[in-house]
Structure formats: C-alpha cells, structure tokens
Amino acid sequence: MRIAVLANTTWYLFNFRLNLMRALMTAGYEVVAIGPDDAYVEKLRVAGIRHASIPLVGASINPLREMQTVWALYRLFKKEGVDLVLSYTPKGNIYGALAAAMVGIPTVANVSGLGRVFIRRSPLTWLVQGLYRWIFRRAFRVFFQNREDMNMFLALGLVPPDKAERIPGSGVDVMHFLPKEEGGENDERGLVFLLVARMLWDKGVGEYVEAARSLKSQYPAARFCLLGFVGVENPSAIPLETIQTWEKEGIVEYLGHTDDVIAILRLADCVVLPSYREGVPRTLLEAASMAMPVITTDAPGCRDTVDDGVTGFLCQPKDAMDLANKMERMLNLPVGARREMGRKGREKMLREFDERIVIEHYLKVVALVGEA
Numbered sequence: 001m002r003i004a005v006l007a008n009t010t011w012y013l014f015n016f017r018l019n020l021m022r023a024l025m026t027a028g029y030e031v032v033a034i035g036p037d038d039a040y041v042e043k044l045r046v047a048g049i050r051h052a053s054i055p056l057v058g059a060s061i062n063p064l065r066e067m068q069t070v071w072a073l074y075r076l077f078k079k080e081g082v083d084l085v086l087s088y089t090p091k092g093n094i095y096g097a098l099a100a101a102m103v104g105i106p107t108v109a110n111v112s113g114l115g116r117v118f119i120r121r122s123p124l125t126w127l128v129q130g131l132y133r134w135i136f137r138r139a140f141r142v143f144f145q146n147r148e149d150m151n152m153f154l155a156l157g158l159v160p161p162d163k164a165e166r167i168p169g170s171g172v173d174v175m176h177f178l179p180k181e182e183g184g185e186n187d188e189r190g191l192v193f194l195l196v197a198r199m200l201w202d203k204g205v206g207e208y209v210e211a212a213r214s215l216k217s218q219y220p221a222a223r224f225c226l227l228g229f230v231g232v233e234n235p236s237a238i239p240l241e242t243i244q245t246w247e248k249e250g251i252v253e254y255l256g257h258t259d260d261v262i263a264i265l266r267l268a269d270c271v272v273l274p275s276y277r278e279g280v281p282r283t284l285l286e287a288a289s290m291a292m293p294v295i296t297t298d299a300p301g302c303r304d305t306v307d308d309g310v311t312g313f314l315c316q317p318k319d320a321m322d323l324a325n326k327m328e329r330m331l332n333l334p335v336g337a338r339r340e341m342g343r344k345g346r347e348k349m350l351r352e353f354d355e356r357i358v359i360e361h362y363l364k365v366v367a368l369v370g371e372a
Contacts, residue, residue, distance in 0.1 A: 001370055002030040002081055006073075006096045007088040008056050010035035014043050016170050016282060017088070021049050023359045029366065032080055034073070052076055056091060066095070073099035084140075084369050086362070088112055090128070097135035106140040106369055108362075111149055112170065112279035132158040140372075141365050145169045145279035148300035169280025169304070171355030172289045179291035179346055180266045190221035191331055194268035196261065196283040197228045197275070199243060200236040204274025204297065210320035211274075211327055212251050219331055227255045227264055265290055269338070270330050276317050278302050285353050288312075288345035293338055295326050305353075311345035 005021055007013050013021075013033045021031045025048075033044055037053045044051050054076065056069050069091075077085070077099055085107045087096035093109040100107045136142050136159040144150035144166050153159045193212070197203040205226065212224035230240045246252045258264060261283075265271070271287035271294045278301030284294050285305060294312040296302040308314040313326040330338070 001083045001366070002032065003366065004032050004034050004052075004077065004080065004082045004085045004096075005088075006034045006085055007092045008035065009089075010038045010040040010044065010051065012088065013049075014040040014047070018044075018047060018049070019173060019355060020086075020359050020362055022047075023363065024366065025049075027363060027366075032082070034076065052080065056095070070095050070098045070102075074102045077103045077105065084108065084366065086110070094128070094131050094135060097139060101135070101138055106372075107135075107138070108141045108143065108365055108369070109136065109139050110143045110145070110167075111153070112145050129156060129158060136160070136163065139163055140369055141165060143167045143361070146301040146304050149279065165361070167358050167361050168353045169285060169301075169358070170282050171358035172282065172285035172349055172353050173355050174289050174349055174353075177262065177265075177286045177289035179289075179342070190219075190223070191269040192223045192225060192267060193270050193272050193327060193330075194225045194227060194264065195272050195274075196264075196287075197273060197281075198232050198234070199226065199228055199230040199238045200232070200234055201238060202236040202276050204276060204317070204323075205238055207274045207318060207320040207323050208272060209246050209252055211324035213249075214320070214324045215327060215331070216251060219328075222331060224252045225255055225268070226252050227257065227261070229257045230254075261286065262290070265292065268292065270295060270312075270327075272296070272323075272327065273302065274315065274317070274323050275299065275302055280304050280353075285349060288342075289349040289353075291339075291342035291346040293330065293341035293345060295323070295330060307344070307348060311341055311348055 003024055005013060005017055013035050024031050033049050033051045034054055036056050041051050054069060054072050073095055083105060085096050085100045087093045087107055088110045097107050142159050142163050147166055150164050150166050154161060154164060195208050199205055230243060243254050247254055255264060265287060271292055273281055273284055273296045275297060277299050280301050284296055287294050294306055296306055297317040298314040299317045303314055306312040306314055313329060315322040315326045
C-alpha cells in the first residue's frame with residue numbers, strides 16, 4: 001500500500017509526522033510526504049522520506065489558486081498510485097479529500113485544532129463547515145486531538161459519529177524530550193518564562209506581553225522570552241516591527257526560531273502558551289515531557305495538557321491579568337514545588353501523550369483500510 005502524508009507545510013511534516021512516517025515504512029508501507037517546497041524538503045529526504053511538492057499557499061483564499069491546488073493533488077495521487085491519504089491542517093484535510101474523492105481513494109483526516117475560521121467567525125466559516133460535512137462523510141476515519149473539537153463537529157453534523165475518534169494530540173517523543181538536569185533552575189525571582197509558537201495574536205502573544213509588562217517592575221530579574229516564526233502568512237500574524245518595539249521597551253526577548261528547540265527549552269523554567277484554542281499544543285507536551293511546569297489557558301486543547309495546580313496552572317483566555325497572576329504564582333513557588341510540578345507533568349506525558357500511542361492508532365486504522 002502506498003500512503004500519502006499531506007499537510008500545508010513541509011515544516012509540519014518534518015517536525016510533527018516524521019516518526020509516524022518512519023513507523024509506517026517499518027510496517028512495510030510505501031510513504032510519500034506531500035507539501036510545498038520549503039527548507040525542510042531536504043531534511044525529509046536526508047531522513048529517508050520521499051517528498052513530492054504541491055503549490056499550496058496557507059493564507060490564500062483565491063478560488064482559482066485553491067482549485068489549482070486540488071487539481072495538482074489529483075494529478076499527483078494518480079501519478080504516484082496513492083492508495084490512502086493521511087491529511088493534516090484544514091487545507092490539507094479539505095483539499096486532500098476533494099482530490100482523493102476524484103481518484104476514488106480513502107482518507108484519514110486529523111483535525112489538529114479548528115483554525116481561525118472557527119475562532120473568528122465569518123461567512124467563510126459556513127463555507128468551511130459545508131466542505132467538512134461533505135468530505136468527512138466520505139472519510140475512512142477522522143481523528144480529533146481534543147474532545148471539545150470532536151463534540152462540536154458531531155453537534156454540527158460535520159462528521160458521522162462512527163467515523164470520529166479522539167487521539168492524544170500529535171503525541172510527544174518522550175525518549176527525545178527528556179527531563180533536564182535538576183539544579184539548573186534560575187533564582188526564584190529570576191525565572192525564565194518562554195512562549196513557543198508562531199507569532200500570532202491568536203496564540204495569546206499580546207496577553208503574554210501585557211502580563212510581562214505588569215510583572216517586570218516588581219520582578220526585574222525575571223525574563224520573558226518568545227520563540228517562533230514571525231511574518232507567517234496568517235491574518236493573525238504579528239509584525240516583526242511590533243515585536244522589536246516590545247524588545248526596545250525591555251519587556252520581552254525575541255529569540256527567533258530554531259530547529260533545536262530542546263536547547264532553548266533547557267534554558268527556561270516555565271513554558272507559557274495563552275492560546276485562544278488549539279488541537280493539543282505540541283510545545284506544551286514537549287515542555288512537560290522535559291519535566292517543566294507550564295501555564296496555559298483553560299481553553300479547548302490547551303487544558304488537556306495540564307492538571308491545574310498539579311503540573312502547572314490554567315488561566316482564562318484573553319485575560320492578561322489572570323495570566324499575570326498565574327505567572328506570579330509560579331515566580332513565588334519554591335524550587336522544590338516547581339520541580340514536583342515538572343515531575344508530575346512528565347508522568348502525565350508518559351501516561352497520556354506518548355507519541356507511540358498516536359502511532360499505534362494510525363497503524364491500526366491503516367491496517368483496517370488495507371483489509372477493506
């Protein structure tokens with residue numbers, strides 16, 4: 001069986017689905033990764049994964065360009081002799097399913113968060129819902145990363161109940177993201193907070209900066225860092241100039257982006273993600289796997305990663321004051337209490353979010369497709 005693994009960036013395929021593709025190949029399946037050309041194409045090839053390029057633009061809503069992408073996928077599926085499509089991200093799910101329907105092959109979609117059309121409702125929301133309703137009736141299986149997203153799709157009639165299944169996010173490679181050595185914590189009043197995400201307003205970056213501004217005068221030794229891509233194609237994108245203004249003000253430090261996130265995580269004491277809504281945020285899973293306490297919002301997807309008061313703290317979405325209160329609580333925790341939070345967070349990752357759990361779900365479904 002030849003399996004296409006499709007997403008709207010090759011960066012996503014390399015960073016989030018590499019181990020799945022390797023597991024599929026180990027199980028005897030042929031795999032082709034499909035995504036736009038970017039700097040991660042060569043990384044995939046070095047890792048032994050064949051790549052095929054498509055002209056997909058994440059932020060585009062130009063109907064002609066979008067239909068060209070569907071047509072390109074159709075031709076690619078035919079050329080490659082694809083038997084099954086595993087798709088990710090909203091455009092990957094929708095366009096992959098449309099092209100697969102034209103070829104007559106099954107799909108397994110993964111809803112990794114609802115995307116901005118659900119967070120910021122508009123006429124486009126109704127169009128996207130209609131497309132989901134049509135394509136998911138034809139899908140072999142639809143994986144959801146949190147229960148709230150799955151229940152919403154079921155309530156709206158966007159997916160048949162017998163095709164919906166919840167899995168624990170993307171999972172985390174717990175043998176790669178290992179606990180950092182104890183004894184490297186910063187002084188209680190000089191903690192390093194780190195937000196890892198694309199620089200989008202919807203990730204709660206504005207609330208994080210506002211919270212940092214309110215805490216900086218009382219805790220001048222504390223550091224508030226940002227790590228992630230800036231200038232991404234997204235209506236919620238934060239301009240680099242805005243981030244540079246925050247840096248000049250002395251509120252935050254922008255660390256750019258990196259392929260070696262572990263090295264940056266080792267420098268932090270607490271990872272913060274005040275996102276408005278997620279599938280299940282991988283950055284929080286990685287931090288917790290490294291036995292680090294986290295702070296995130298009591299919002300779908302985000303709340304799944306934290307046992308409030310045990311492995312970290314939950315704050316209210318879009319509430320910079322509540323976020324500042326939770327960050328101050330972390331600042332004032334004794335080192336031993338923070339370490340205990342981190343240890344319990346690591347235990348939670350081993351128990352609930354080990355990437356091998358996710359891969360096993362996929363292997364079982366792919367085997368069922370092969371039997372059908």
